[in-house]
Amino acid sequence: MHRWSAGSRTTPTAPASRARSRTNITTSPESRPPYVDSSISQFLRMSPDVPRVTCGALTAADVGRAVELNGWVHRRRDHGGLIFIDLRDWTGLTQLVFNPATNDTQSAVFRQAEELRSEFVVGVRGIVQKRPAGTENPKLATGEIEVAVESIRVENESKTPPFVVASDDEPAEDVRLQYRYLDLRRPRMQRNLRMRHTIVKAIRDYFDEHDFVEIETPNLIKSTPEGARDYLVPSRVHRGTFYALPQSPQILKQILMIGGMGRYMQIARCFRDEDPRADRQPEFTQVDVEMTFVEQDDVLRMMEGCVRYVWRRALGAVIPDPLPRLTYAEAMTRYGSDKPDLRFGLDLVDVDDLFRGGAFGLFASLAESNDNRIVAVRWPGGAALSRRDFDAVTELAKQFGAKGLAYVTFAPDGVKGSIARFVDDALAAALRAETRAEDGDALLFVGDARGAASDVAGKLRLEIGDRLGLRKPEDFAFCWVSGFPLFEKDPETGEITFSHHPFTSPAPGQEALFDSDPLAITAQHYDLVLNGYELGSGSIRNHTVEFQRKVFRRLGLGDEQIEDRFGFFMEALAYGAPPHGGMALGIDRIVMLACGESSIRDVIAFPKNQMARDLMMDAPSTVPDQALRDLGLRIVQPAPVT
RNA sequence: GGUCUCGUAGCGCAGUGGAAGCGCAACUCUCUGUCGAGGAGAAGGCGCGGGUUCGAUUCCCGCCGGGACCGCCA
Numbered sequence: 001m002h003r004w005s006a007g008s009r010t011t012p013t014a015p016a017s018r019a020r021s022r023t024n025i026t027t028s029p030e031s032r033p034p035y036v037d038s039s040i041s042q043f044l045r046m047s048p049d050v051p052r053v054t055c056g057a058l059t060a061a062d063v064g065r066a067v068e069l070n071g072w073v074h075r076r077r078d079h080g081g082l083i084f085i086d087l088r089d090w091t092g093l094t095q096l097v098f099n100p101a102t103n104d105t106q107s108a109v110f111r112q113a114e115e116l117r118s119e120f121v122v123g124v125r126g127i128v129q130k131r132p133a134g135t136e137n138p139k140l141a142t143g144e145i146e147v148a149v150e151s152i153r154v155e156n157e158s159k160t161p162p163f164v165v166a167s168d169d170e171p172a173e174d175v176r177l178q179y180r181y182l183d184l185r186r187p188r189m190q191r192n193l194r195m196r197h198t199i200v201k202a203i204r205d206y207f208d209e210h211d212f213v214e215i216e217t218p219n220l221i222k223s224t225p226e227g228a229r230d231y232l233v234p235s236r237v238h239r240g241t242f243y244a245l246p247q248s249p250q251i252l253k254q255i256l257m258i259g260g261m262g263r264y265m266q267i268a269r270c271f272r273d274e275d276p277r278a279d280r281q282p283e284f285t286q287v288d289v290e291m292t293f294v295e296q297d298d299v300l301r302m303m304e305g306c307v308r309y310v311w312r313r314a315l316g317a318v319i320p321d322p323l324p325r326l327t328y329a330e331a332m333t334r335y336g337s338d339k340p341d342l343r344f345g346l347d348l349v350d351v352d353d354l355f356r357g358g359a360f361g362l363f364a365s366l367a368e369s370n371d372n373r374i375v376a377v378r379w380p381g382g383a384a385l386s387r388r389d390f391d392a393v394t395e396l397a398k399q400f401g402a403k404g405l406a407y408v409t410f411a412p413d414g415v416k417g418s419i420a421r422f423v424d425d426a427l428a429a430a431l432r433a434e435t436r437a438e439d440g441d442a443l444l445f446v447g448d449a450r451g452a453a454s455d456v457a458g459k460l461r462l463e464i465g466d467r468l469g470l471r472k473p474e475d476f477a478f479c480w481v482s483g484f485p486l487f488e489k490d491p492e493t494g495e496i497t498f499s500h501h502p503f504t505s506p507a508p509g510q511e512a513l514f515d516s517d518p519l520a521i522t523a524q525h526y527d528l529v530l531n532g533y534e535l536g537s538g539s540i541r542n543h544t545v546e547f548q549r550k551v552f553r554r555l556g557l558g559d560e561q562i563e564d565r566f567g568f569f570m571e572a573l574a575y576g577a578p579p580h581g582g583m584a585l586g587i588d589r590i591v592m593l594a595c596g597e598s599s600i601r602d603v604i605a606f607p608k609n610q611m612a613r614d615l616m617m618d619a620p621s622t623v624p625d626q627a628l629r630d631l632g633l634r635i636v637q638p639a640p641v642t
Numbered sequence: 643g644g645u646c647u648c649g650u651a652g653c654g655c656a657g658u659g660g661a662a663g664c665g666c667a668a669c670u671c672u673c674u675g676u677c678g679a680g681g682a683g684a685a686g687g688c689g690c691g692g693g694u695u696c697g698a699u700u701c702c703c704g705c706c707g708g709g710a711c712c713g714c715c716a
Contacts, residue, residue, distance in 0.1 A: 079680085080673035095677070118667080135675055143677085160668055163653045167666070167678080171653055174708050227716030247716075274715045399645080399711085501716040610709065 044070075046125045046153055056092020060144045062128040067147065069094060070155070072185065073120045074166045083113045084146075086166075087124070090190055095137070095146040096124060102148050112152050119158035119165060119182075124149045173601070177615040180606055192603045195314060196591045200267060202313040203287050203587075206306050212263040212289070217252040219245055219269065224565050227501065228272035231282070239632035245271035245283075248584060250501065251569050253290040254541055257580040258572045264290045267587065275612070278599040279533060279589055282612045286536065290582030296524050296540055299581050300325075300480055303528060303538070307478060307585075315594055319478060327483035332451075336375070336458020338484075341532030342477035344470035348457050349376045349435045351445070360422035363406070366447045374447040375457035378435045379464050382442025383409035383416075390418070390442075396463060397446065402456040406445040410437055417442070462532065471531070473596035478530050486510075486523035487554070495556060500525045502551055504539040505581075511547070518554060528585060530593055538583025545573040 035057040045052060050066040058067070074088035083098040098113040116122065126149040137143030163171040165185045170176075176183040183189055204214065223230045223244035230244040246252070248270045256264045268288045276282060287306075291299065304323045311317040324342065331340050334347045352374045355363035366372040379385075394405040408417035408431070415428050423431070437443055444464075446457045465471045486506050488499045496518060498504065506514070507522040514521065524540035542548045548570065552562045562570065588600035601607035608614050628634065 075677075075679095077676050077679050078673085079676065082674040082676080084676050084679080086677070093677095097675085100674070132675065135677085137677055140677080160652075162667095164667055167653085169654050169666070172649090172708065175653075224716090228714080250716085272715060275713085277715085278710070280715065401712090498716065503716090611707090615708095 044123070046123050046151060050125060054091040055087050055089040055094040056141055058094055058128055058142050058145050058147070060130060063130045063145060065128045066125065067128055068123065068125045069096075069147065070123045071121070072165075073116050073118055073122065076116055076118070078114065083110070085113065085116060087122070087147075088166075088185075092141055094142045095131075095140070096126065096149050097129075097146045098149055102150075109149060109152055112154070113149070116154070117158065117160070119161055119185075120154060121156040121158070123153045123155060125151045174609065174615055177601075177607070177609060180616045184605065189602070192591070192595045192597065193605060195595050196587070196603055198314045199310055199591055199594060200287075200587065202310045203267070203306060204265075205313075206309045207263075207265040207289070210263070210302065210305075212265040213261060214266055215256060215261065215264050216266065217246070217249040217256075217268065219271075221246050221252070222565075222568075224251070228274050231271045231273050234631040234633055236630050247272050248286060249288050250503065251566075253288055253582065254503065254577075254580065255569065255572050257290050257292050258575065258577045260292075260578075262292050264288075264582075268584075276608060276610050278601075279592070281588065281600060281604065282608055284600070285587040286584040287587055288582070288584045289538070290580060292578040292580045294540070294579070294581050296482070296526060296581065299538055299540070299583055300526060303583050303585070304478070304480075307528070307530075307535075307590075310590070311476065311594075317476060319476065323478045323480055325480040325482065328481055328485070329483065331481050332454050332458075336454040336456070336461060337532070338481055339527065339529045339532055339534045340458075340479065340481070341462060341465065341471060342479050342529075343472065343475045343531055344465050344468075346378055346380075346461050346464060346470075348454070348461060349378070350374070351376045351431065351434060354427060354430050354434065355447075358422065358427065359424070360406075360419055363419075363445070363447050371450055372448065373450040373453040374445060375453050376431065376435050377444045377446070377457050377460050377464065378437050379442040379444060380438075380468065381440055382407075382444075382464075383411045383440045385409075385442065393444070393460070393463070397444075397456055397460060400456045400459045401452060402446055403448065405460075406447070407442055408445075409442040410439055412439055419445070473531075473593075476530060476593070478528065480526055481529055482526040484523050484525045484527075485519060486521040486525075487518045489519065496554065498551075498555060499523065500537060500539055502555060503541045503548070505542045505547075514550065514554070524581070526583070528583070530590075533589050533593060534586075535589055536583055536585035538581065540579070540581035543573065543577045543579050545570050545577075548573055 036051045036053055046068050047066075050068050052068045052070065053062075055069055055071050069087055069089075071087040071089040071094075074086040074093055076086075077084040081100050085096040085098075086093045087096050098110050100110070104110065124147065126147040128145050129148050131137075131144060131146050161182050162179055163169075163175060163182065165182055184193070207214070220233060220243040223232065223242065228247050230247065233243040233245065235241045235243060246268075249266060249268050253264055253266070266288045268286050269283055270286055271283050273282060274280070289299075289303065291302065301322075304319075304321075308319045308321060311319045326334075326340065328338055331338050333350070334340070335342075336348055350373065352367040352372070355374055356367035358364050363374050366374055390405075390407055393407075397405040406417075406419045408415050408420055408423055408428075410428070410432065415423050431437065431443060435443055444457075444460055446453045446460065448456065462471070484499050486499065486504060487496045489495070490497050500523060504523045504525045507524055510521045525537065526539070527537040528535045542551060549562065552566065553559075588603060591603040592598070592600045595603055597603060601609075606614065606616065613619065
């Protein structure tokens with residue numbers, strides 16, 4: 001519970017995301033609220049002779065002191081002759097009391113208090129007093145005391161807010177985004193943005209201690225092909241030409257390495273013109289890192305040291321040392337994902353051998369080819385589910401891309417389920433031995449082409465984990481995934497393309513495969529994964545111009561295209577580029593998971609919605625014709641739909 | 643570009659082919675120990691367009707808007 005929270009009201013239908021947002025977070029030393037704020041200008045003070053204190057700091061030790069507070073009216077409880085006001089600032093709540101024992105109800109200060117409304121901004125001067133016995137509020141950090149107000153000054157009034165800031169009821173997200181400044185006043189958002197600050201500061205401190213230098217790179221850069229869609233900025237000076245906003249500082253940080261900077265980091269804003277998701281925004285923030293004269297293992301150790309440091313500083317959590325490492329192949333086999341959620345087991349189990357030559361014709365034939373895979377996913381307690389439940393899960397599997405879903409249940413009275421009639425005692429025993437299924441469990445089976453079967457089974461595994469409550473937001477399971485292929489085949493065009501980016505180097509000694517079997521090359525590329533989210537990826541880069549050119553050519557770029565788009569970079573590589581590698585981690589996702597949130601929009605002050613619009617500013621918007629003329633641009637309306 | 647889902651009062655939510663409801667907020671009155679204060683009263687609404695129907699907030703279609711996901715995201 002956040003220290004601000006005055007109430008613990010829970011709605012029975014509260015969505016999981018809101019429940020998660022109340023995850024207990026250890027307060028870091030950096031975010032402890034100050035007690036006295038002496039930095040306020042005199043003219044804002046009501047009585048310079050008494051200290052100005054924050055709303056979250058007063059305790060029983062302060063009883064009897066005269067103090068001054070500033071803040072927002074959080075809630076007002078008017079008993080007629082007795083008025084309570086919860087005063088809020090960024091540190092917490094303090095109860096103000098207007099009591100005729102000290103204030104005549106006809107007094108000016110009492111009449112002022114009667115006029116106060118939610119979100120009014122006030123300054124008060126008063127005496128800290130102990131609350132009468134039995135009226136303390138243990139839910140409030142300042143619940144032992146209250147401030148008897150002697151004088152009050154209304155700094156600003158407020159229109160009636162569109163939603164109640166002081167309420168746990170969460171308005172629809174479009175309303176929150178339109179009135180973001182009100183949403184930001186809520187304790188949850190205050191906590192999230194403070195957590196973000198704490199994490200970013202810890203990141204900077206960590207890399208500073210390891211002799212990294214933070215270097216800014218430009219946001220108006222050259223568009224390079226491939227990858228995501230660029231955001232383009234038209235040039236006024238050079239009509240008809242465009243800057244691109246960086247999808248990441250990738251090439252620039254490599255050039256910093258060529259520039260001899262040794263160890264670089266940056267909290268960098270990145271821009272990609274692709275459709276947003278709960279964990280994706282058109283602009284987002286990465287901690288971007290690059291080092292010279294390193295091998296893959298050096299980068300992994302440095303980066304996992306960073307997340308361990310961050311989690312310790314920001315959350316007081318201990319992260320394993322070293323982090324578990326998986327190969328891409330292992331991750332796909334055991335978890336059906338290249339970003340596995342390791343907070344729970346329920347590993348996928350291959351059961352091809354058990355069905356090969358068996359009574360179930362579909363699986364028997366699938367098992368004949370090594371290109372296929374038959375995967376079992378164990379569902380603890382699944383035998384208690386109804387036929388209707390399994391129909392729903394089958395429907396879900398189809399949404400995931402499955403052609404169908406087979407299942408069996410192991411109840412004390414025997415094997416049941418959609419393929420039970422094909423499962424004799426021997427097969428049942430073998431399945432239970434392989435999957436460690438117990439009485440009361442169910443097994444889901446996905447049989448398909450290897451990749452498709454893994455993918456669907458992996459998603460079903462996550463679904464089961466969700467339903468069983470195994471994906472706890474307060475658990476943090478990091479892992480490395482490496483050993484990705486350097487190239488992959490574009491499923492649509494059949495052409496060879498890079499899996500990560502074209503600057504990734506192959507594993508040592510695999511250059512020879514370049515012409516014979518490029519798809520077999522393993523990349524020196526690694527992903528850091530947390531709870532099923534890809535936090536970021538990195539690689540050891542190509543550092544010779546010859547090899548980089550070879551890669552570009554392999555990807556189908558002609559020398560002219562290479563020169564046009566990457567000429568400056570190829571030139572740089574040719575002047576003694578050192579071996580180097582690095583990584584970038586998504587700050588938004590890190591903070592989201594650290595806060596127990598399910599959307600990065602809740603850890604960004606001013607995010608865009610799913611249509612990439614800013615609902616508060618109403619961006620994007622049209623611009624005056626003159627602005628277009630200056631840029632040599634004309635808007636072409638899309639053809640009307642007939 | 644696609645699939646799913648939602649749109650009822652300022653906010654959060656019920657509900658129905660035949661007279662529109664609850665909680666909070668806001669407004670008036672009342673109330674001296676509350677902390678989701680309490681009591682009384684009054685005010686306020688079915689996203690837009692089309693269709694089916696005697697009748698549509700409800701059913702159908704389209705549009706607009708929010709969200710989740712797929713595509714996309716080197």
